[in-house]
Amino acid sequence: MNVFLVAGARPNFMKIAPLYRESLTREGVTCRIVHTGQHYDYEMSQTFFDDLQLPQPDYFLNAGSGSHAEQTARVMVTFEELCAKELPDLVIVVGDVNSTLACSIVAKKAGIRVAHVEAGLRSFDLSMPEEINRMVTDSIADLYFVTETSAVRNLFNEGKPPEQIFLVGHVMVDNLLHQMVQVHLNGAVAPELRELKQKAGEYVFMTLHRPSNVDDEETFRGIAFAVNEIAARIPIIFPVHPRTRKMMESFGIQLHKGVTCLPPLSFSESLYFWKDARVVMTDSGGLQEETTALGVPCVTIRENTERPITVEMGTNVLAGTDPDRILTRVFDAAEGRGKRGKVPPFWDGKAAERIWDVIGRKYGKVPDLSEACHELMECVGS
Incomplete structure (x- = not known):
C-alpha cells in the first residue's frame, strides 16, 4: 500500500511522525512524506527531523x-500533479491547516481515499479559517x-x-x-536555557501567536496589560513567534522586565520549559492538549476551543482576552x-x-473501536 502523509507546517510533522515511525513496522506499507511548504519555518532543520526520527x-x-x-x-495544483504521477492508495491528512483542505479535495476528486487524523473537532466559530478547513475536510473524508x-x-x-469513525487517541x-x-535521555538543551530555567524557579510559560489576539491593537494591548501584571509577581518565559514580535514592534508594546522574551524554540526546548511550569498561558491548540496529557495547568487566551475535552476533563481553562x-x-x-484534570481515554x-x-484491515470495522464509538453515541445522545 502506497500512502502519502501530508504535512504543511511544523506542528503537522509532529503529528505525522508517530504515524511514519509505526508504518515502518507494518508489512506491505510504504509511507511517503509530502511537505507542501505552506509555512516557512525557522525550525525545519535536519535536527528537527532527527528529533522526530523522520527522514x-x-x-x-x-x-x-x-x-x-x-x-x-498552489497546494492543489502541485499536489494534483504529484498524485497523477505517483497514484497513492491513501492520503492521510492531519489537523486543520490549508494544506489539509487542499490535499483532501485533490485526492477525493482523483478517486483516492482520504483519512483525516484529528477529525471532528469543532470550535463552532466560523471566523476561524481552521474551522472551515476542518468542516470541509470532514465532509469528504473516508476515514475519521x-x-x-x-x-x-x-x-x-x-x-x-x-x-467510518474511530476513537483512537491522539x-x-x-x-x-x-x-x-528523548529529553530525559539526552537532556540536550543549550546551557543558557538550563541556566534560565534554574534562575526562574517557579515561572509561567507563555505562547501567543493567533492573529485574532496579536493583529488587533486593542486586544493585544489588553493581553499585554495582563501579562505585565502577572510578570510583576511571577516570571514569564515567552518564546516569541515572528508574527507576534512584528506586531509588538508595530504597536510599540513593551513588556515587564519579568518577561523573558526568547526566540522561537524547538519542540524539545519548549517541552523542557513548559513541562515544569507553574502554569501555561497559550492561544495554541496543541498546547491545550499537551498540558492536559501531562497534567500541567493551562490558561487559554481564547473565547472558545475546538478541543473541549481539555476543559471538560483536562487541566485547561478558557480565559478569553479580557x-x-x-x-x-x-x-x-x-x-x-x-x-485538577484527568487524562482523556x-x-x-x-x-x-x-x-x-x-x-490494515482495509477500511473494515475494527470491533473494539467501533464498539467504543457506538457506546459513545449512546453516551453523548447523538
Whole structure:
C-alpha cells in the first residue's frame, strides 16, 4: 500500500511522525512524506527531523505564503500533479491547516481515499479559517480518526457513518511521550536555557501567536496589560513567534522586565520549559492538549476551543482576552486554586498503532473501536 502523509507546517510533522515511525513496522506499507511548504519555518532543520526520527520529506511542493486562496490553490495544483504521477492508495491528512483542505479535495476528486487524523473537532466559530478547513475536510473524508468524545458526537450529528469513525487517541500525545523520553535521555538543551530555567524557579510559560489576539491593537494591548501584571509577581518565559514580535514592534508594546522574551524554540526546548511550569498561558491548540496529557495547568487566551475535552476533563481553562479574566485564571492556577484534570481515554501514546490497525484491515470495522464509538453515541445522545 502506497500512502502519502501530508504535512504543511511544523506542528503537522509532529503529528505525522508517530504515524511514519509505526508504518515502518507494518508489512506491505510504504509511507511517503509530502511537505507542501505552506509555512516557512525557522525550525525545519535536519535536527528537527532527527528529533522526530523522520527522514527528509520525499516531496516538497513549495507552496509558500500568500492569502488563504492563493496558498490553497498552489497546494492543489502541485499536489494534483504529484498524485497523477505517483497514484497513492491513501492520503492521510492531519489537523486543520490549508494544506489539509487542499490535499483532501485533490485526492477525493482523483478517486483516492482520504483519512483525516484529528477529525471532528469543532470550535463552532466560523471566523476561524481552521474551522472551515476542518468542516470541509470532514465532509469528504473516508476515514475519521478521532481524538476525543466531542469529535465523535460532532461527526455523528453531521451524519457521518459510525463505521467510518474511530476513537483512537491522539498522535500529538504519541509524539509528546516520545519526546519526553528523548529529553530525559539526552537532556540536550543549550546551557543558557538550563541556566534560565534554574534562575526562574517557579515561572509561567507563555505562547501567543493567533492573529485574532496579536493583529488587533486593542486586544493585544489588553493581553499585554495582563501579562505585565502577572510578570510583576511571577516570571514569564515567552518564546516569541515572528508574527507576534512584528506586531509588538508595530504597536510599540513593551513588556515587564519579568518577561523573558526568547526566540522561537524547538519542540524539545519548549517541552523542557513548559513541562515544569507553574502554569501555561497559550492561544495554541496543541498546547491545550499537551498540558492536559501531562497534567500541567493551562490558561487559554481564547473565547472558545475546538478541543473541549481539555476543559471538560483536562487541566485547561478558557480565559478569553479580557485582562481581568486572564489575571484571575492565571493566579488561581499558579497559586493552586485551579482545577485538577484527568487524562482523556486513549491518550496513552498508542494512537498511531490503532490508526494503522484500522487501515490494515482495509477500511473494515475494527470491533473494539467501533464498539467504543457506538457506546459513545449512546453516551453523548447523538
